[in-house]
Amino acid sequence: MSKTLRLFHRIRGGIYPPRNKHFTRERPILKIEAPERVVIPLQQHIGTPCKPRVKKGDEVGVGTLIGDAEAYVSSPVHSSVSGKVAQVAPQPHPLGGDKLAVIIENDGLYTPDPSLRAPYPWREMPPEEIRKAVRSAGIVGMGGATFPTHVKLSPPSDSPIDTVIINGSECEPYLTSDFRLLVEEADLVVEGLNIIMKAVGAGKGIVAIADKKIEAIENVEATARGTGIEVFPLKTRYPAGAEKVLITNVLGREVPSGGLPMNVGVVVNNVGTSHAMAHYFAAGLPLVERVVTVNGSAVVNPSNLMIPLGTSFSAAVEACGGFREPPGKVIMGGPMMGLAQYTLDVPVIKGTSGILALSVEEAGYRIPTEPICIRCGRCVDACPMNLVPTYLASYTHAGKWDELRRFNILDCIECGCCTYVCPTKNPIVQLVKTGKAELARMKRREDKRKEELAAVDAEGGGDDGE
């Protein structure tokens, strides 16, 4: 797409919330030790949960495979410490509820698993081998969505990929983990981009970075000089990093409704994912740790930490000097799309980009008993997907499912802009999520009914024949 068209084809929606990145943006990534026990959930990705590959009493090293699944859309998990498996049992999971996890007593030695070895240099590996290596390293989308990366790197033959974008927009307030990686280890991020380009056969690589992160932009530009990799400064706003928004603003292409980036020849990966890939190909160690921004007014020393997976949130906060005051709300991820936690016993997982502890005052707001809309239209202006959020909320509230489809509810990316700007504090995105879930439920029911009907028809046909 030509440059001029790019300029005219932009997504206008979005919001400018207080960015609150100054607490941690100058704080270098600090590697911390795992606590005495780590809790490693067997599902840290979207897809089939892993089955445990270890049992109580087994000795494990750093990088030992502790869970895997046969399914393609799945990703194995590895131990982040060395020691002994204490238990395999359901434990509180940051995505909600209790999920099966491996609990390991940390011996504090961090002995690597003896079977680990650096894979062959990726430049000499065919794409299929790269994808296999990425899967065995347990790498998933580290921006928070945790979609298995090897699946993303396997576009079908009818969707050729020409461009790979590394998403460095980090548009959620408070989070600085990707920024720190771009400042401290840009070489690995660029290396990761090269690996992804090779895996999908793309000729073009772009690192998209918010234009206010000048330090990161300059650093990546210097690192990528002469490699043909482009740095694209994004206008700083939320949700500049939402996949569809990013693709449209960088390339001027629109991902079709219900489609995937690969339908327009693009693969998007997070900075953390790219970094993890390069790290794996260089050091041979699977994904067992990640950078997490621990931030918020309730934390004594907000920091960027390199945390072994399975470390509890409370241990991560302890490493930042603990709480200044009892927190009112603890969130995994950023304040716009993150998930509120009911306990600090949940572990850091592959999708934990941040731990945000808000004060009681910041956490408290009253949810209206009934959606009130003064029709100010702010949600319509803010919606990056050009929807009419207030209608989606009211139609869900009224149970008008057909209207929800008419107003394209399934295109909602749940970024929360509508809810952020709403002057009546209407829980719009919450209602939209409810509406989407209800439609999905209805569709499943409908499919099942059709199946049954088809089965009855088949039987009936047989009867007639006899």
Place this chain on the structure above:
Amino acid sequence: MTENKLVVSTSPHIRDTANTRKIMLQVIIALAPATIYALVIFGLPAFWVLLASISGALLGEFAMQKGRRLPVTLSDGSAFLTGLLLALTLPPELPWWIALVGGLTATILGKQIFGGLGHNIFNPALVGRAVVFVSWASYMTTSYFKSAAIGIANTSAHQHIVDLVSGATPLAAMKAVYDPAGATFVPQGLNASNYYKPLLLANPWGCIGEVSALLLILGGLYLIATRIIDWRIPLTYVGTVAVLTAFTGRDPLFYTLSGGLLIGAIYMATDYTTSPLSSRGKVIFGLGLGLMTFLLRFWSNNPEGVMFSILFMNGMVPLIDRYILPRKYGKLRCAEEGG
């Protein structure tokens, strides 16, 4: 660690500081200069109209919410704003009890009957005005300020007009000039341009809020700058009226500045509840308003048409909002692929 209770709710976990009350307050602030100036010019009679109208609006809201056992929401400022807007569209020497009835009608019949804030179809202030306009038509057309003793606008041109058409509104006077067929009295030698300065700075022959077009425009710019209102509705509305007026050979500037056009376009047509949600819808709404006002002003018996234009287009809003949606994301590519 100590057990403390954590709030668990869905994202987003942060909210903008804007709320209904702050928005209403901004509009009231934008109207304040024109209101205060009107009180200075028109004096005590206008004050009584203002007081009666606002009291009526507040009382109507309070009574309906109490009666329906709903939480009373006078503190959100919307009823106050309705009363204020209504008063600004009433003649300064209107008997106070008519203003009171107007205020009561505005919030009871215009707003609470439909379920309150956000549910009404028609602009509440204009519903109130329409009711008193048809009920006490003679009061509404003759209660304009008759004295011309206003220093600021007291130019020779101004004096000249006053001598010619004492008591008539500029629109009524010019209707007679442009369209003398049905007029009882045709003011000879009167030009639309004679009215520019008084209309902008100190217009004694109009409703309370029409006292200075300049202050109304400044208030509108303030609301657009603070993003309380969208520029599309006022601009397309006024623009359409000006263009169509110019086409008929009349003076577009005069017809833009006079009557209720500016107060209607900036403060009434932009009412959130009764205007379309999408940007495209807003443009269509503005064009429709302009066309209606043009038709009513020149082809109806009344010299003015802003009130009925807005009420008419308010009725079209559900239709506009249903069919004029923001452009769907992802459609472009689908079309290219023949999907």
